[in-house]
Each structure stands twice: as C-alpha cells, then as structure tokens.
Amino acid sequence: MNVISTQMSSSIENGSWIRRMFEAGIQLKQQYGDDAVCDFSLGNPDMAPPPAVGKALRAFAEHVDEPFSLGYMPNAGFGWAREKLAAHVSKEQGVELAANDVILTCGAAGALNVIFKAVLEPGDEVLSVTPYFVEYGSYVDNHRGVFKKVPTLPDTFGLDLAAIEAALTPKTRAMIINSPHNPTGTVYTREELEGLVSLLAKASERNGRPLYLIADEPYRFLAFDGVDVPSLLPMYPYAILASSFSKNLSLAGERLGYIALSPLFAERGQLMAGLTLANRILGFVNPPVVGQHLMAGALGSQVDVGVYARRRDLMAGILADAGYDFQLPKGAFYFFPKAPGGDDVAFVNKLLEQRILAVPGSGFGGPGHFRLAFCVEDEVIARSAEGFKRALA
Ligand SMILES: Cc1ncc(COP(=O)(O)O)c(C=O)c1O
Missing domain, CATH: 3.40.640.10 (Type I PLP-dependent aspartate aminotransferase-like (Major domain))
Known part of the structure; x- marks a missing residue:
C-alpha cells in the first residue's frame, strides 16, 4: 500500500545521517548510561539562553491574559x-x-x-x-x-x-x-x-x-x-x-x-x-x-562565545594529540577532520565502538571527512580523548 509518496519513502530510506547517529546515540546511552557516551552528532546549542530571554518571557507572561x-x-x-x-x-x-x-x-x-x-x-x-x-x-x-x-x-x-x-x-x-x-x-x-x-x-x-x-x-x-x-x-x-x-x-x-x-x-x-x-x-x-x-x-545579547572558543581549543588539542588531520574552525561549532583511511562511514562506525558519536561527511556532500559538533559540555570533550586515540590505533 502506498501510504506515503515514493519520493518521501526514498527520502526516509536514505534518511539523514544526523538522525541515524541520534538514534544510535539513544541506544548506546540506554545500554551504557549517558556518562559513557560522547555525543558530537547534533548542532543543538547546549548553553542556556542569555538572561534577557528569560526576562522577556516573564514580562510577556504578565500580559498573556489580554485578548x-x-x-x-x-x-x-x-x-x-x-x-x-x-x-x-x-x-x-x-x-x-x-x-x-x-x-x-x-x-x-x-x-x-x-x-x-x-x-x-x-x-x-x-x-x-x-x-x-x-x-x-x-x-x-x-x-x-x-x-x-x-x-x-x-x-x-x-x-x-x-x-x-x-x-x-x-x-x-x-x-x-x-x-x-x-x-x-x-x-x-x-x-x-x-x-x-x-x-x-x-x-x-x-x-x-x-x-x-x-x-x-x-x-x-x-x-x-x-x-x-x-x-x-x-x-x-x-x-x-x-x-x-x-x-x-x-x-x-x-x-x-x-x-x-x-x-x-x-x-x-x-x-x-x-x-x-x-x-x-x-x-x-x-x-x-x-x-x-x-x-x-x-536583541544585542547572545550566549557566551568564550565558552565555545574554549571548547574549540580543547577539542583541537585532543584531535591534534591523537594525530587527526583537521582545519581549525574559524567559526561555528563544528570540526570536519579527515576520516583516517578515507572511508568516513567506516570510520564513524569505529568511533561508535568507542561510544563517540560523529556524523559521516557523506551526509553533507563531503565524503572522506566526519563532523563533530562541539556544542556540548567541556567534560564530554575531555572524556573523548582516549576514544579518539583508540579509534585511530
Ligand atoms: C547552516 C545552517 N543553516 C540553517 C539552519 C537552520 O536553523 P534554524 O534553527 O534557524 O532553522 C542550521 C541549523 O543547524 C544550519 O546549521
């Protein structure tokens, strides 16, 4: 039965790598616990909104009973x-x-x-x-x-x-x-x-x-x-x-x-x-x-960019120390290192064995690389160091 269009079926079939990693992450976290997984798959900012957002929300709530x-x-x-x-x-x-x-x-x-x-x-x-x-x-x-x-x-x-x-x-x-x-x-x-x-x-x-x-x-x-x-x-x-x-x-x-x-x-x-x-x-x-x-x-306020800068430096140190080939990001919160061996899907699976979640570059039209989102706590980045080394060994 054609419940949905063929185009939609094939889009689901070829579904986004990010979602696949997200699902793999849920499974790993259920199996080993949240603290045992380093999830760099999603670009969902983890920092709380700046205080001006909460203030504006509370002020708005005061008027919500109006027509x-x-x-x-x-x-x-x-x-x-x-x-x-x-x-x-x-x-x-x-x-x-x-x-x-x-x-x-x-x-x-x-x-x-x-x-x-x-x-x-x-x-x-x-x-x-x-x-x-x-x-x-x-x-x-x-x-x-x-x-x-x-x-x-x-x-x-x-x-x-x-x-x-x-x-x-x-x-x-x-x-x-x-x-x-x-x-x-x-x-x-x-x-x-x-x-x-x-x-x-x-x-x-x-x-x-x-x-x-x-x-x-x-x-x-x-x-x-x-x-x-x-x-x-x-x-x-x-x-x-x-x-x-x-x-x-x-x-x-x-x-x-x-x-x-x-x-x-x-x-x-x-x-x-x-x-x-x-x-x-x-x-x-x-x-x-x-x-x-x-x-x-x-308007005019923003999350603390210094936190992202610190995380970038922390992750750069870990990747360099382990021997990865990458360009230091000039902006945004992603690294896009070369996948050792050249096969990004195979390498992301190796990282998965180390309970590190990354996304293959193929999902972004950039095969031979993998993406790491560093909008996660410093502790998660620090904890990933050994796994990155082992995946490369
Ligand atoms: C490059 C780029 N464009 C657009 C978007 C969509 O962002 P929004 O949440 O504003 O729709 C994203 C979200 O990650 C993004 O990375």
Whole structure:
C-alpha cells in the first residue's frame, strides 16, 4: 500500500545521517548510561539562553491574559518586531534597513523555504558549495528547483571561483552560501566574497534576471580569534540574508528566524510581497508570537562565545594529540577532520565502538571527512580523548 509518496519513502530510506547517529546515540546511552557516551552528532546549542530571554518571557507572561496576546498577526510578523529587527540588522550589516526590508520567519530553515518558494521557477538551479548544510537539497526540491553542487578548494574549503563560474547557466536563479560554515567552520574572506559577487552580477546581467546570493548566517555571531565575517547586503543588490536566533540565543526550538533584503535592490518591495505570501501559504502563516517578544527583549545579547572558543581549543588539542588531520574552525561549532583511511562511514562506525558519536561527511556532500559538533559540555570533550586515540590505533 502506498501510504506515503515514493519520493518521501526514498527520502526516509536514505534518511539523514544526523538522525541515524541520534538514534544510535539513544541506544548506546540506554545500554551504557549517558556518562559513557560522547555525543558530537547534533548542532543543538547546549548553553542556556542569555538572561534577557528569560526576562522577556516573564514580562510577556504578565500580559498573556489580554485578548489576542497569542493571536494571528500580519504574515511578515509584528510591525514593532520588524522595526526593531531592521534597526539591529542595519547595524550588523552596515546598511540602512526599514521595517519593510525584513520579515520574520519560522527559523532560518523557514526563511530558506520562503525564499525558494518566492523566487524559483520550476527547473531553476540553485548552487551550493560542497560540503553543505544537509537540508539545502530538500529545501530546493520542495519548490521544484534543481540543487547543483560545486566543489570547494581542497583542504581549506574556500570558494573555488573558477568552478562556480563554470557551473553558472541561464537557469541559475540563486546561490546559497553559509559563513561561518556548517560543517567545516570556514569563514569566507572579503576578497572571496567580492570575487563571487562580481561573477553573480555578470551572470544576472547575462540572464536578464537577478541571480540571488542567499547568505545563510545563523552562526554570524560565532567567529573566533576576531576573524571578520563580511556583510553581504552592502555588497550586492541581489543578496538575501537568511538567519535566526536558534544559535546565538540558544532558541532553536522556538523557531524564530528572519530574512533581510539589500537596500541596493530597487525592486525589493516586490520580492518582499512574494516572501510575505510564501510565509503564509507554506503553512507557517506567521512567525511565532512568543519568539518575537523574546527577540525584542534580547536583541544585542547572545550566549557566551568564550565558552565555545574554549571548547574549540580543547577539542583541537585532543584531535591534534591523537594525530587527526583537521582545519581549525574559524567559526561555528563544528570540526570536519579527515576520516583516517578515507572511508568516513567506516570510520564513524569505529568511533561508535568507542561510544563517540560523529556524523559521516557523506551526509553533507563531503565524503572522506566526519563532523563533530562541539556544542556540548567541556567534560564530554575531555572524556573523548582516549576514544579518539583508540579509534585511530
Ligand atoms: C547552516 C545552517 N543553516 C540553517 C539552519 C537552520 O536553523 P534554524 O534553527 O534557524 O532553522 C542550521 C541549523 O543547524 C544550519 O546549521
């Protein structure tokens, strides 16, 4: 009996590696106890939200008995929330945004779906570099686009501009980039981004329509050693920023994200109308009420980045000491070391024998590597040292 579509059946069959590791982790924890397992499989921030979030939630609770306190709102979010967000993103990106240049969404994931829904014709191509955030392919496919992968430079995972140029066609409608990057921890330099923008501007002109550059930036706040994360909105009229408060406010389950458009884009009003309708008809209807109140109270605060920096250094020491080949992450909370022996699935299984949970790079279009998420307590990282050594032995 065809209870679900064949496409969905095969997606479940090929299901995400992250979920498989998550399930393997539950089993191991049941068998040996939580303290015997080192789980680096999930990018779910473990730090408590900053105090401003709790304060905003308590203040909101005082008014929850009023009519419409939790009611529907305009599809793009509350006007006051858009105003506050526009002021915040203006400062962050170095542009002048009005409330109408931003829209609130259900997470960055919702933002990406809303963007693809608003701009893709059937068969339009969306470029992404490899490796990439595992859900991009599904999001593009949800809106009848074709997901096209372009390799990055070996070892550094930097942008290979020649490969990107070669991949551009009249059907290319968008390119999605993510910096700081999940899973590699790469942060693109201004020079790389300027080179990219120049390619996309020329292609837009050739194609006679905008080739959008979607900047997926939920990790913007998390760049180490003072590294610069260049802003794209002032650089390119067809840049679209997609982001969220999932990581910087540890608010991942509350699903509050946003989109911001470049003020250099004269026709952005039309794009915003498309995004707003997409927010509604994709079934999100509007962004979460509570999340917007939390955002308003907590804009400008964030979790302690120093904690992530300390964990990065701790894990780097352990991996280097054991003899792994890896690039030190410049941002985000992931390592993406080379899988010893080259077979990432086989090596992740070896780590599993040591009760260490990692995700094979194949799940991110980056075979031959494995991903470790270090949004876990220092103690878990410290405890993994012997297991990492034994897996390599
Ligand atoms: C690169 C990247 N983009 C988007 C998302 C989705 O985040 P959100 O919780 O805001 O939907 C994630 C989540 O891990 C991510 O790593």
